[in-house]
Amino acid sequence: MFILTLSPDSTSTMSRFNCTVPVDEYLADSNVLFYLSDAVTQLLEHKEEYTQFGVIRYFAEYFSSVKNSNHILFREYNYIRATPHNRASFIRVFWRCYRQIGKSGEEGSLWTDRRAIDVMYLLSMLEYRSLLQLLCPDFPAEMVQSAARIVLMDDAIDCLMSFSDFLYAFQLQFYYQEFLDSVLMIYQDLLSGKSPNTVIVPTSTSIEQLPSVAAEDIDREEQQQDGVEPSTLAQCIDALCDRFKRSHPPRSCMREALEQTDKVSYYSFLMSLAKHEAINQTVGVLPSKAELLIDPEMDQELDKLIAQISVSPGSNSSGSAVGGLKEVQRKASPRRNIHHRRKMEVESDGSTEETDSSEN
Secondary structure (H helix, E strand, C coil): CCCCCCCCCCCCCCCCCCCCCCHHHHHHHHCHHHHHHHHHHHHHHCHHHHHHHCHHHHHHHHHHHHHCCCCCCCCCHHHHCCCHHHHHHHHHHHHHHHHHHHHHHHHCCCCCCHHHHHHHCCECHHHHHHHHHHHCCCCCHHHHHHHHHHHHCCCCCCCCECHHHHHHHHHHHHHCHHHHHHHHHHHHHHHHCCCHHHCCCCCHHHHCCHHHHHHHHHHHHHCCCCCECHHHHHHHHHHHHHHCCCCCCCHHHHHHHHCCCCCECHHHHHHHHHHCHHHHHHHCCCCCHHHCCCCHHHHHHHHHHHHHHHHCCCCHHHHHHHHHHHHHHHHHCCCCCHHHHHHHHHHHHHCHHHHHHHHC
């Protein structure tokens, strides 16, 4: 029997050895039943492929990949957002897969003009969306747009963003989406003069419809006003935390962010939270900004790949590159849907000759 404590929010208050925690509460907080249901569903959908390895081995690999945060690769959006652990895992995978984008910009390149280097490694919202969709094909544009608005605030939405700025804003927006949508509703009510006591926490069906419409409304309203009173917003947020049943940022962080100005806008508030190190520590998957581009394990894998390419003669170099990439992919995702795995291997094997011809 696998006993997992996956939710970052529950690890401090719950232990599998703590007999005082009711069974139902433990199962609900750890999301074990959700993962067990998904494991069975995956097994039934690909029974002929999985059962040849043995059912016991299949379940062992499935829960091992969940524990190691590799289970969300190439899964549908509804799955990666279903639990706090899935969201945190996706944030971590996004960082590790594309860390080199930020690192290349910081360490320099063949360009001698530093300004050219900075521009070269800044990406647009559409480019970040493309990167996210390589990991999750149906990742919605609205989520990427919301994260971009935190970084850009009053600037045009098509401006370029650094990897680190976007990453921390994306972490805040993606991990705390439902709570931030509720804060947005409160903020809009305060701007319009309505009583915040009438605010209703949005349901799961209404959340998906909020970002695009709400963002347009708030931009129009903020052109007329500088924001709201921080103390009033703080009281409303504190009341929201009392009744909110999902994850939300630490209250101390939100109070600290609201104490920094006489007037606060929604996106300036979110930008302060995205930069707050305590928020990053609460989610628990990204390092501090000073260490964001440091990843010795991944650097070692890349060094091995580069070494394979450099020692391989002539046309065989591309074949070695493909083989090295396959090895990195296997290590990054020990348990992946077999139809995805086989599809990628077939495509990689078929692309060897094309790569060779392009080099010649």
